[in-house]
Amino acid sequence: SRLSSQLEPKHGSFESKMEKSPAASDAIEGIKVRSNVHIPDDLAFSILSKLPLKSLKRFECVSKSWSLLFENPRFMNMLRNHFTSNKRSDYGDTFLFLSAADSPLTYVAFYLLSNEKFENRIKFDLPPPCQEDDTFLYILSSVCINGFFCMGQDTRRGLVNTFRAVLWNPATSDFMVIPSSPDEHVPPYRSPYFDFQGFGYDHMRDDYKLIRYISFFPVTDEDEDMPLEDKSYEPLLEIYSLRSNSWRILEIDMLDIRDFTYAQPRIGVYLDGVCHWLGTRDLYQIEGCLVSFDMSNEVLFMTPILDIDESCDLIFIKRHLVVL
Amino acid sequence: MAEEVSSQMNSLSISETNPSSSATISLVSGDDIVFKVEPTIAKEMETVQSFIDETDGKITTIPLPNISSHDLPYVIEYCEKSIAGKITKEFEAEFVKKLNNEEVKELFLAANYLNIKKLLDFLSQVIADRIANKSVEYVRRYFGIENDFTPEEEAKLREELAWTFTGVDPDDEDEN
Structure with missing residues (x-):
């Protein structure tokens, strides 16, 4: 039907359109081209602020500006708002604090648990x-x-x-x-x-x-x-x-x-x-x-x-x- | 040659509360498909509503060059549920279940363009959940970000952050 052929090109073409000016006519030009859409920083930050700590730290390797996320007051604000909004997903970051103070032996260790496996713990x-x-x-x-x-x-x-x-x-x-x-x-x-x-x-x-x-x-x-x-x-x-x-x-x-x-x-x-x-x-x-x-x-x-x-x-x- | 696709909404409950529901709004997608929606739906889309307000409601056909006809029905469905106060965890889970990561990204950008805060907030969490265990390379591609580190700089940073590189999913070729 005509409708389904209209709907055919779908998102592949759409991506390249997003980078152009919002003029509908020349958007059709880019239909066959598939390119990566750049997500603007502000939008990217809103996603990143919802990530678990470990992922966030890993993605510091993505680019120079991302490696400075924790120094960016704008981002830190978003991160804080997200933490305080109480909407965090259940996966959260789980920490384990072990402390044994039986004299004379003392033992204190602090771990980040990840991937639900104790073997994957990371000592801090x-x-x-x-x-x-x-x-x-x-x-x-x-x-x-x-x-x-x-x-x-x-x-x-x-x-x-x-x-x-x-x-x-x-x-x-x-x-x-x-x-x-x-x-x-x-x-x-x-x-x-x-x-x-x-x-x-x-x-x-x-x-x-x-x-x-x-x-x-x-x-x-x-x-x-x-x-x-x-x-x-x-x-x-x-x-x-x-x-x-x-x-x-x-x-x-x-x-x-x-x-x-x-x-x-x-x-x-x-x-x-x-x-x-x-x-x-x-x-x-x-x-x-x-x-x-x-x-x-x-x-x-x-x-x-x-x-x-x-x-x-x-x-x-x-x-x-x-x-x- | 615009094709008309009326949204699949059940307008019954809305027309009861809104007598002037005959004045539907036409949303035209980037690929020239027309979607007729109730004015209450348009209200959920701040970008659309401010367009209507600026023209004193005289113009009811709104071109949305940045939104494809593939994405628009999803946006409309979400707005309908939102007005009906039926956004539940179950609905949201079902809503994104059939969408791949690229489609979620498109919807996310559409929600941003239309300025639908609730949808934007929800999709940013969906994306966060989906990329949490992804590789650095995947995230670069997904966000369209150039790697501006020198190989030495990157190697050094990766070494410092070695603890974050455990349990990363292998990149999926047929992700889309």
């Missing part, structure tokens, strides 16, 4: 600050946000606990050590204990944030002349913002959330702008609750956890928080 070097001392490392909130992990590390020197966090992008090897906060060490009559740390993203301000719960215990031998009533051992909820590169104390009434110590590991989870962790609502650490912190609005929510069996001795219950 940890960021330099974590290489010096790789003990007691963990990934805050068990999450990777826009390519960034937040590596946390608790160390104890004598009576003093310290906490260190390093923001790290394994793809670009970029890293940044999060500064410590002024509330960690002063005043000297108390020593901090880092109950919980969480890492999340503030969609409203395009900001990366850390949240942590610090409780304090008294240090007697460094006692000063301060009267007892002036001393405070009240726990603190502190938040760090990458944009301001500083910590600040959150004025949130925490009478209800007493303690986190029994909930191991203390890293919690992050999902859709909210950090979640396990806590208790009473002094005796019996009533469990799920504490959720909205990273954008900076508000806390609490969800009571119902205990399955009242007869069970709560000391023997181990709770784990996971994202399914």
Whole structure:
């Protein structure tokens, strides 16, 4: 029929037309020629920003301009938008972090898993600050946000606990050590204990944030002349913002959330702008609750956890928080 | 000598909500095939709609020299589903199942030309999924990009990125 012969030339011819000016008449000329259509950079970027990391890195070999993709602010913006739009395909990039800290042997390894086979894993070097001392490392909130992990590390020197966090992008090897906060060490009559740390993203301000719960215990031998009533051992909820590169104390009434110590590991989870962790609502650490912190609005929510069996001795219950 | 192919849409539901549905829009493909569509479909195509708006709706025949008659029915089908609010994962999977990589690329460029954001977004993900395990050479051909590295530069970069070259699919000759 006439129709089918009209439809015959199809895409082979169409490709060469795309390169010409949008004039229909001279398009017919190129019907028999088959040539590659050049996809303009902006359009190519919108495709590339949806690729898994490994493919994206391989395609740096395509051309000089593609090899500089990670330095292109326009592209990085698209990549970030795609990551945050939550529309990523399921294949995503899967990372495996192995850590064994049984003294005296320590073992820490970080892998990118690909092609669904463990044999295809690719080992990554940890960021330099974590290489010096790789003990007691963990990934805050068990999450990777826009390519960034937040590596946390608790160390104890004598009576003093310290906490260190390093923001790290394994793809670009970029890293940044999060500064410590002024509330960690002063005043000297108390020593901090880092109950919980969480890492999340503030969609409203395009900001990366850390949240942590610090409780304090008294240090007697460094006692000063301060009267007892002036001393405070009240726990603190502190938040760090990458944009301001500083910590600040959150004025949130925490009478209800007493303690986190029994909930191991203390890293919690992050999902859709909210950090979640396990806590208790009473002094005796019996009533469990799920504490959720909205990273954008900076508000806390609490969800009571119902205990399955009242007869069970709560000391023997181990709770784990996971994202399914 | 334009051949008229009316789109296969079921216009029933649209004509109910739109009494003036008689004023159909004619889209003329690059190879001179006319596709009659409801004005609501044209609205989904920003390029077409702004053309209509600029002429105060007087002109209802719109030449689309950059779109072939092979691609246009796909675009129209997607827009119909979009208006009906029936874009599901199942529909999308079925929609691209029969299209080879070159055809997906054409549709992608058509969606860009017509400025249909949803379709563009969807197809860019389809292309990303399909090229994820492809070779560097395949991607150069697919995007029409010249290799501007010297052999030494490329060899060096490939060595640095050796970890990314595992599990790459062999290039398929009969890809199209």
